[in-house]
Amino acid sequence: MTTPTAWQRRRAPLATRRTTLAARPASLTTPTTNTPAHRRLLLAAATTAATLALVAVATTSPEPAAAAETVSVSTAAQLKSALAAATPGQTIHLADGVYTGNFKVTGRPATASAPITLEGSANAVLRTSSGGGNVLQLTDADHWTVHGITVQNAQKGIMVDSSDHVTIDGVTVHDLTMEGVHFRTSSSYGVLKNSRIFDTGQDGRGMGEGVYVGSANTYSDTSDHVQILDNVIGPLVRGENVDIKEGTRGGRIAGNTFYGDGLTGANYDDSWVDVKGNDYVVEDNVGVGTTKSGFQPHQQSPGWGCGTTFRNNSSDLSGAVGSGRYAIEVTVYDAATCPVTVTSDNTVVGGDGLVNPGIPVSLVGGGPSPEPSPTREPTPSPTPSPSPSPTTPACTAPAWNAGAVYTGGATVSHAGSTYTARWWTQGETPGTAQWGAWAVVGTC
The missing domain is CATH 2.10.10 (Seminal Fluid Protein  PDC-109 (Domain B))
Structure with missing residues (x-):
């Protein structure tokens, strides 16, 4: 038996009305066929049927969308093909194994409602054959998510270029000669979370940043509103754990754990976090081990390195050497033109203190901590002149001799x-x- 279509089902009331009309008494039935009255009735019925059909089409709810497609891959060749052909709403699932090559996504944007996901377990390992180039590069690839995989053995790990709303979640990145994860060329609203990055910068040049946002010495790279959340960065990150470049703004660095045992001072790497962008929030992070400071806002050029808020960070500066060993070292500060906010819930162990002199510390829930009033020196009571002790005369008499x-x-x-x-x-x-x-x- 043929199942009626949705359109046929919606026509059922019209057929019912026709049956009812046929069952009426003879005095009320239609005239004899082929009369003018009969033709007018047929024309009216046809017009009514057409109208109802149009109404049915206009009011029919759309059929539910097909389930999102999952493409399973198990070889490097399959992975490259899947990346090149990815479409919105698709999930590319990697079987456990080693995928050798330089993998690229170019010009395959998705949407907020239909993102593209590249996923696998930590045992799905992407690596290069020679240790050169990038393991995974996304270019013009909005709304992609990379989840769970391991990236290793390359010059750089995951590069995000000209791609907004890219989320990197739960990945492991290690064994690189340079940086681990880089959002650049105006890649905004990116998120790196729940991930591990370690053993970077193996060439020893101090350019093995764990996470890098923006580009140096340019203000056209507006990789804004990038969030770095709940990651473990280190050990052996030979560069800043997080390096934020001038030209970027409005990001958040929160809930991370930083290990500074890879810092050497090469290429000015002497802190866990270096912020040269504007209006960042740095909060709820824990840092251990550094050559000098924990967190540093820097001004690469006038107007940048301003507006950052540091709150509820915990710094262990044990082992830091030299002068200027502060949990938060503010290199440029002006309350009007280049403010920096440091709250009183930041804590520090070791070093020279929480923040360098001259930088106000704001009470949590209030304004700046008041400068302590100088202690008033008490008016000294006059010291009484001591009475001179009598002068004891010298012993001029001969000393007693027991035999004399x-x-x-x-x-x-x-x-x-x-x-x-x-x-x-x-x-x-x-x-x-x-x-x-x-x-x-x-x-x-």
């Missing part, structure tokens, strides 16, 4: 006092006994 014979009136000195013999005496030590041979007459 002394007659009455003889004078000797002994143990700081002067004595006079009362009578003849020999061998009796001078003292203060009431009935002794010696009477004390003074001190010396």
Whole structure:
């Protein structure tokens, strides 16, 4: 039996009305066929049927969209083909295994309602054959998500170029000669979260940043509103854990754990986070180990490196060397033209303190901590002039000798006092006994 179509089902009420009309009494049935009245009735019925059909088509709800397509791949060749042909709403799933090559997505944008996802477990490993180039590069690829995979053994890990709303989630990136993840060429609203990045910058030039946003020495790269959330960056990141370049603004760095054991000072890498962009929020991060400072807003040129807020970050500067070892080292500050906000819930262990002198610390929930009032020096009470101690005369009398014979009136000195013999005496030590041979007459 043929199942009626949706259009046929919606015509059922019209057929029912026709059946009802046929069942009417003879006095009410249609005239004899081929009369003018009959023709008019047929024309009216046909017009009504056509109208109802149009209404049915106009009001029919669209059929539900087909389920999003999943493309499963297990070889490098299949992966390259899938990336080149990706369409919105598609998921490319990688089987566990090693995929060797330089993988590129170019000109395959998706949409917010139908993103494209590249996914696999941490055992789906993308790597280059020679350690050169980028492992994965997305260009003009809006609304892509990269999830779960491992990227390793290359010059650079994941590069995002001219692509907005790219999310990198739960990936592992390591063993690179340069940076791990880079949002550049005006790639805005990107997110890196729940990921691990370690062992970067293996060439020792200090250019192995964990995460890099923007481009150096240019202000045309407006990779704005990038968020770096809940990642573990380090150990052995040979460059800043996060490097934010001038020309970018409005991002957020939150909930990350930074290890600074890879910092060497090469290429000015002496902090976990270096912010040269504007209006960033840096909060709820934990950093351990650094050569100098924890967090640094820098001004590469006037008007940049301003407006950053640092709050509730925890810094362990144990082992930092030299001067200027601050959890938050603000290199340029002007309350009117280049403000930086440091709140009182930031904490520090070791080093020279929370923030360098001259930078106000804002109370959480309030304004800046007041400058402590100088302690008023008490008016000293006049020191009384001491009464002069009597001068003790020198012992001029000869010292007492136990073997000498002394007659009455003889004078000797002994143990700081002067004595006079009362009578003849020999061998009796001078003292203060009431009935002794010696009477004390003074001190010396």
